Amino acid sequence: MKRKIIIYLLAIVQIVLLAACNSAEYDGLTEEIALLEEEYAKVQNENLRLKQEKNGLKIEIEELTAQNREYFEDTIKPYQYFNVNVDEYIEKVKFLNQNPEELWYNANNIFLLDELVFENEDIHFESIYTCEIFNIEDTGERCIAEITALDTGMLTKIQFTYYYAEDGEVSDLGYQHYFNYSDIFVSAFIMLNSGRDDTDDEFEYYFERLFKHALYYDGNAWGRNYVSADGKYIVFQILPIGLKD
């Protein structure tokens, strides 16, 4: 009998001891939770601060961007853009590159690149599309076309920069490419601007005026050539005249 009671009591003691251990663990957990809650509050506060900082920055950037746009628009004179969309223009240039017979009757003799690759970079409120026409590493000759548009997509500038060869000699390849591609870029512009696809007499007249005399009155465009002061490159640009319709 006594033995049984002792066994029961021992069992009880064991259970009580276990309960006591649990209670200690419980207390430890309570403390840990308190610490975690404290840490959570800290990271939440940090989160709130960061969100506020982010929103503050966003507002500042929005204000600066609005101001910058205002300034930028102040620099754009009225009518200083062409009624030509840059994507359509680039498509047209690529089309003529692929279909030279649209421009030249003797297209078989025209040496062109297989593909023109334009890289686009958005700089503030303008998009600049750059295309390397040629880069002759042996001579150092290279030519880059640069098309500029407003963020509305309206074309504002077509530019060709031709870097002379290091020895000052113009290679046949450079010469051919330069003129073939300036033909293509000028023609694509006239075609889109005038809405004509046929290289008829009127087209030829416009082309002649813009290419040779750097002037395309009806298309509200003029051309500008200038040679860099160091004589290392020449730039040919087609720009809007800014005439009111």
Added chain:
Amino acid sequence: MRRFIYIVVLMLFIVAVASGCVNKDAIEEMQRVANEIEEDIEQVEDENENLEEEIESLITDKEEAIEYNEEIKQKVDGINEQKPGEFQFTFQEYFAQILYLCRQWDMDIFNGPLASQMDNSDYLEYVFKIEVNDETCTGIEVHVFTEKKSDKVLQCTLIIYQDEVYRMDESAYGSAFRTVTEIALSALVLAGTTPFEESEITLAILNKIQENDIATCAQYNIGYAMEADDEAEIRSFFPYK
């Protein structure tokens, strides 16, 4: 008595077991809460890390916007600033005005403007020719000097080669040449003010400028000088102030 001891021991046993079970459940619940909080902390920490990255990127954007703001503001200030020795308009505006007037007067630009940088200077020189609408006359060469960066016009010079100068009489040729001069001068008066619109500019005003009438030159901010040699007659217009 024995039964009583049994009952007490049994109750103690039940209480002990129940207490152990209650504690175990509570511990499990506490553990769950602790894990949840840890997860929440991790989540917020991740969010904070992302926010920090976004903020860094926004700071870069802001710096770029500030940099561009200064640059574009300078450009706008440059456009609006009235520097002595330069007109308040660019070559492009001047040329547009020339084209507009040429169309009105049935004149033509024979050669488009060709720009070249003057030596290593900050100036550009544009050259184009206004064609007199007559086969016997070759036209007047117009040289426009601009500041390279702003492209603002500094001076406009008309070159009339000597074999054409004699035509500047009362004949039809002379009249046409005078018209070219008037176009170039009118464009200077109009480029910075009311482009492409009907203006108050009259021949009398243009003549007064060419006579160097002080009040008129000051009013329109255009000075005039003329020189001639064996080859050509050179007429220059420049800012008066």
